[in-house]
Amino acid sequence: DQQVKQNSPSLSVQEGRISILNCDYTNSMFDYFLWYKKYPAEGPTFLISISSIKDKSEDGRFTVFLNKSAKHLSLHIVPSQPGDSAVYFCAAIPNTGNQFYFGTGTSLTVIP
Amino acid sequence: KAGVTQTPRYLIKTRGQQVTLSCSPISGHRSVSWYQQTPGQGLQFLFEYFSETQRNKGNFPGRFSGRQFSNSRSEMNVSTLELGDSALYLCASSLAQSEETQYFGPGTRLLVL
Numbered sequence: 674d675q676q677v678k679q680n681s682p683s684l685s686v687q688e689g690r691i692s693i694l695n696c697d698y699t700n701s702m703f704d705y706f707l708w709y710k711k712y713p714a715e716g717p718t719f720l721i722s723i724s725s726i727k728d729k730s731e732d733g734r735f736t737v738f739l740n741k742s743a744k745h746l747s748l749h750i751v752p753s754q755p756g757d758s759a760v761y762f763c764a765a766i767p768n769t770g771n772q773f774y775f776g777t778g779t780s781l782t783v784i785p
Numbered sequence: 786k787a788g789v790t791q792t793p794r795y796l797i798k799t800r801g802q803q804v805t806l807s808c809s810p811i812s813g814h815r816s817v818s819w820y821q822q823t824p825g826q827g828l829q830f831l832f833e834y835f836s837e838t839q840r841n842k843g844n845f846p847g848r849f850s851g852r853q854f855s856n857s858r859s860e861m862n863v864s865t866l867e868l869g870d871s872a873l874y875l876c877a878s879s880l881a882q883s884e885e886t887q888y889f890g891p892g893t894r895l896l897v898l
Binding site: 675707709714719762764772774775776777778 | 789818820825826827828829830833841843875876877886887888889890891892
């Protein structure tokens with residue numbers, strides 16, 4: 674049973690525009706969320722995280738929004754750059770802190 | 786500081802065989818987690834080792850096992866391979882058990898024929 678879902682397997686965005694990647698979760702025990710970025714032939718790299726006590730976290734061009742009531746989070750990339758083209762994974766950790774739960778990933782293509 | 790390394794990078798096996806994958810964490814990291822990545826399934830958690838002990842285990846059959854050595858290096862073993870075991874196996878390390886930020890290795894791509 675997939676507790677973290679990324680319903681869009683792929684997304685294409687024009688360079689300079691905003692990329693919005695979505696993630697939904699079902700487990701109300703999740704209290705920490707992370708986004709990872711993965712290039713082909715490389716392992717995922719940590720991008721940005723957010724605790725459930727916040728509703729927004731920013732790091733440069735990357736912003737995560739968390740809507741706890743909707744069990745939804747989104748990653749915004751502004752402005753999008755061709756180097757952002759990668760697979761993005763959303764991950765969640767329950768408050769028991771015992772394991773990561775990952776989504777299935779969204780492949781982002783930024784068109785120059 | 787060197788990153789997480791995994792060996793081998795690619796592997797081809799046949800059904801019924803067994804395989805051992807190796808992971809060397811970042812120096813000083815004591816926690817190692819293993820994941821299986823398949824198309825459409827994302828990253829599925831296999832297990833986590835900390836101080837040579839398995840601390841957490843995902844929902845995988847007993848054919849999947851692992852261990853961690855005193856230098857924090859970890860191995861994962863899959864016995865009686867099945868076609869469905871073909872996947873990218875990723876290892877991630879962190880300083881402490883269940884720490885929020887993990888650092889991933891490049892993965893071992895296993896193909897079972």
